[in-house]
Amino acid sequence: MDQVISHQFVSAEQQKETTRLGMWTFLASEVLFFGALFTGYTVYRIEFHDGFAEASGHLYRWIGIGNTAVLLVSSLTMALAVHAAVAGRRSLTAGLLGMTALLGAVFLAVKGVEYRLDYHDAIVPVLRFDAAKFEHPGQAAMHLVFYFIMTGLHAVHLLAAVAVAGVCAVRTGAGSLGLGEGTRLEALGLYWHFVDVVWVFLLPLLYFIK
Amino acid sequence: MTRRTLIVNVLCAAALLVLLGAAVAAWKLDLGRAGLAVGLAIAAAKAVLIGAVFMELRTSRPLTTVFALAGLFWLAIMMTLTLADFLTR
Numbered sequence: 001m002d003q004v005i006s007h008q009f010v011s012a013e014q015q016k017e018t019t020r021l022g023m024w025t026f027l028a029s030e031v032l033f034f035g036a037l038f039t040g041y042t043v044y045r046i047e048f049h050d051g052f053a054e055a056s057g058h059l060y061r062w063i064g065i066g067n068t069a070v071l072l073v074s075s076l077t078m079a080l081a082v083h084a085a086v087a088g089r090r091s092l093t094a095g096l097l098g099m100t101a102l103l104g105a106v107f108l109a110v111k112g113v114e115y116r117l118d119y120h121d122a123i124v125p126v127l128r129f130d131a132a133k134f135e136h137p138g139q140a141a142m143h144l145v146f147y148f149i150m151t152g153l154h155a156v157h158l159l160a161a162v163a164v165a166g167v168c169a170v171r172t173g174a175g176s177l178g179l180g181e182g183t184r185l186e187a188l189g190l191y192w193h194f195v196d197v198v199w200v201f202l203l204p205l206l207y208f209i210k
Numbered sequence: 211m212t213r214r215t216l217i218v219n220v221l222c223a224a225a226l227l228v229l230l231g232a233a234v235a236a237w238k239l240d241l242g243r244a245g246l247a248v249g250l251a252i253a254a255a256k257a258v259l260i261g262a263v264f265m266e267l268r269t270s271r272p273l274t275t276v277f278a279l280a281g282l283f284w285l286a287i288m289m290t291l292t293l294a295d296f297l298t299r
Binding site for chain 1: 230234249
């Protein structure tokens with residue numbers, strides 16, 4: 001195992017445990033980061049339910065559903081990549097990391113297409129919004145503001161994860177990334193799964209309002 | 211990676227996709243107001259699966275799970291106090 005143990009740690013085990021808890025602490029801050037948006041969304045959804053339902057009806061549900069499946073599978077490949085790293089299987093790890101990054105990139109590409117469709121449909125507040133489409137245009141616009149900001153913020157997080165996963169895939173394949181105890185990849189994995197969980201909650205809240 | 215590890219992770223992914231299908235089915239069934247509760251329950255189930263299996267909380271020290279739940283605890287405080295304000299105006 002070619003794991004570098006930083007000087008402040010007495011063992012690889014301690015380094016791994018510390019990385020795990022540290023990553024979860026960061027994820028807790030991210031939960032609150034997205035949580036503030038979810039909270040605001042909740043308040044407005046209660047107040048503007050009819051407009052929110054209307055706006056939700058204009059979104060591309062099947063794109064959302066398909067993208068969810070893509071992200072769920074990417075979490076599988078990410079989890080397996082971490083296990084492969086722990087098992088010391090370099091090329092398998094690189095392949096799985098590459099697959100994970102690719103699936104994340106597919107999600108982002110499809111999201112881009114979806115945004116383009118939304119723009120074409122004139123449901124983008126401020127930029128291109130046809131109020132005549134809605135019975136409650138102000139309320140619907142509020143839903144769509146949350147939709148674009150929350151999915152946009154999620155996409156930024158996913159982009160960062162894809163970039164890191166991609167770099168890790170290349171470096172693992174090239175042999176310049178020590179697999180060690182799989183500590184670093186486990187940290188990336190935790191972040192990746194968190195991004196997945198955020199999307200899992202965004203899907204029903206944004207897309208499936210009656 | 212043992213065979214068992216591979217099977218557990220693949221089964222988890224399969225379960226997640228089944229839950230996604232359930233969410234779509236629940237949507238098609240048109241449950242009205244209960245639809246939100248069902249949708250969130252399914253999302254929560256997915257989150258628990260992802261957390262327990264993919265994020266390895268199942269095989270980690272209990273302290274790790276405490277850290278994981280801490281974020282949700284603070285989120286609960288934020289939502290509770292915010293809604294306590296808005297819902298009682």
